[in-house]
Amino acid sequence: MKTFLVSAGLALAVTFTSVPVQAGLPFFGNDKEELPTLAPMLEEVTPAVVNISVKGNREVRQRVPEAFRFFFGPNSPQEQVRERPFRGLGSGVIIDKDNGYVVTNNHVIDDASEIQVTLKDGRQYDAKVIGTDARSDIALLQIQDGKNLTEIEVGRSGQLRVGDFVVAIGNPFGLGQTVTSGIVSALGRSGLGIEEVENFIQTDAAINSGNSGGALVTLDGKLIGINTAILGPGGGNIGIGFAIPADMMTNLVDQLLEFGEVRRGVLGVRGDNLTQDIANALDLEMTQGAFVAEVIADSAAEQAGLKSGDVIVGVNGESIRSFFELAARVGSIGAGKEVTLNIVRDGDEMDVSVVLDNEESATVAAELHPALEGVSLSVNSGGGVLITEVAENSPAARLGLRQNDIILGVNKTPTNSLSELRQALDNVGGVIALNLQRGNSQLYLVLRGR
Structure with a gap:
């Protein structure tokens, strides 16, 4: 579950007790009594919201104390890297029943080697990753050999207004599918530092661990957001939750399906x-x-x-x-x-x-690393990231980079796109070794930390 200050995931907790007809809630009942209810809509929608369980191994970096470094010699590593097993829970939304496509948050399935999807009726299926985008926290999965699936209709989040009623569906704390409700509190929230790309729907929904990747829907059952994070400095819900708009999600998913990655x-x-x-x-x-x-x-x-x-x-x-x-x-x-x-x-x-x-051609390379200032980058059709230009007397030129060099990897991590290069550089804390192809030869250029 994505964490912003404290935790991530979303479950809405506003209760309708006595709601006037003007509020727009559907009413069902008999001649003696009419009560507002969302049950008919939820009976149609909730089968499209799934629970996701993952497991895998994750690298854990631990700094080596100075005393031990002195004992083992000056060339001993500054930190140790170990792999530790992990398990996690989250939620997801089926957007295509025929192909078994499920949208969730990237942080729900990040580093997972096994992904299992559980439907509302208890059926369980394995799922594979079609594509991810860590910068916007979206991932697209595909259910393997799924049958008789239910999909949710995707609405237009751009038509939302502050005050519209919304319903969140997810799997908080692994309890199983849970439905809660609230309103749209604000639109276009950004600059929060939750994700690199932010344009959130804010809601007074109570977001809890396990709800990440779940559905935020309108009263007519259309998906208008993917629940993602909360603002909770005290460790619990304070009524400020965030969801990725459906319009943004749709654009990203279309690119993941077409290219396997997001080409912004x-x-x-x-x-x-x-x-x-x-x-x-x-x-x-x-x-x-x-x-x-x-x-x-x-x-x-x-x-x-x-x-x-x-x-x-x-x-x-x-x-x-x-x-x-x-x-x-x-x-x-x-x-x-x-x-x-x-x-x-x-x-x-x-x-x-x-x-x-x-x-890929417009990014300022200096944003990736100061030593790359002065180069222009693009995706190389044969693999790697191509250096299309090196400015004279720039830091990149002084480092020894040349036009038509191809960056194949960072510290033995392959880089076949700008997003992979960015992630590889972000994950390296010390010395950086760029693996380059220059003509028919390969070489390494060493960069120091930022």
Whole structure:
């Protein structure tokens, strides 16, 4: 279960006792008594929500005390790496009954060697991983040899409003399937530090361990979010839970099915959230949106005609409240896709069509490691990450990197995509050895820690 300050997973705990008809809850009963109930909807939806149990081995790094390092000599390792077995529980949602596709959180199945899915009726199946995206915490599984499965209809999370009723379904604390309820508390939550790509639905749902990857649904039974994390500094629920929007999940899943990985689109702007101070300086009447401070040369944004000083207020007709939300929206849309940006320029509203760049060619390598500053990267069709350009007198040039070098691995961990290179570099705490192919030869270049 994903942890934000304390724990992760989601279970909603708002009870309807006496609800007026205007609230929109379905009513069922006889002539003498009518009570609000969600039972008919849940009878249709809950078979599509599954429990997930995993087990595997995970690396544990332990720093070697200085006294022992002195005893074994100056060249002894600074830390020990051991593998320890682990087990975990979570939830998932069947989105395609014919192919057995299940969406869950990446942290639910991360490092798992065995994954088992349990249906509401008790049937159990093995599952395999189709693809994952750690940066947005989404994973796509496939049930093996599943029969008579039930899928859930995916709704449009972009049409949600604050105050809409929602229902969460999952497996808190391994108790078995549990249904709870609440409302949408906020939309477009970002900048929380939970994930690298954030655009959360906030709900007053009680999120508990084991609910991660479960379903957040509307009162008509449509999936509008994947429950992910809570804010719980005291160790328990305080009514602030977060779910990944269904629109974002759908974009990511489509890419996982097509490519086996997420190939993020890149706009090519730098900026900040539009604040009152910025609005006052630019004589703008609005105070929400993504302020464009710089348009990167030769980027998709420059080619589309975006300019510094523009304020992006929407993507494909759906409003944008912050620069963080813009980054998350664009980051979940695939490279090469065309999007319509709703912008305000000098007080005038207009629409701009942009064909997104590929993140693999647009990422600033210095973000991966300072020593890589000055290189341009792209995926190599034959495997590895290709260095397409090295800036003269840059840190990368001084390190010895050359144009057309191919990064095959980091400390013997293969890297066949930018996301794998990023993850490999993040997982190394000490000396980094880049395995390069240069022409017909292979060599290593050594980088020190960050």
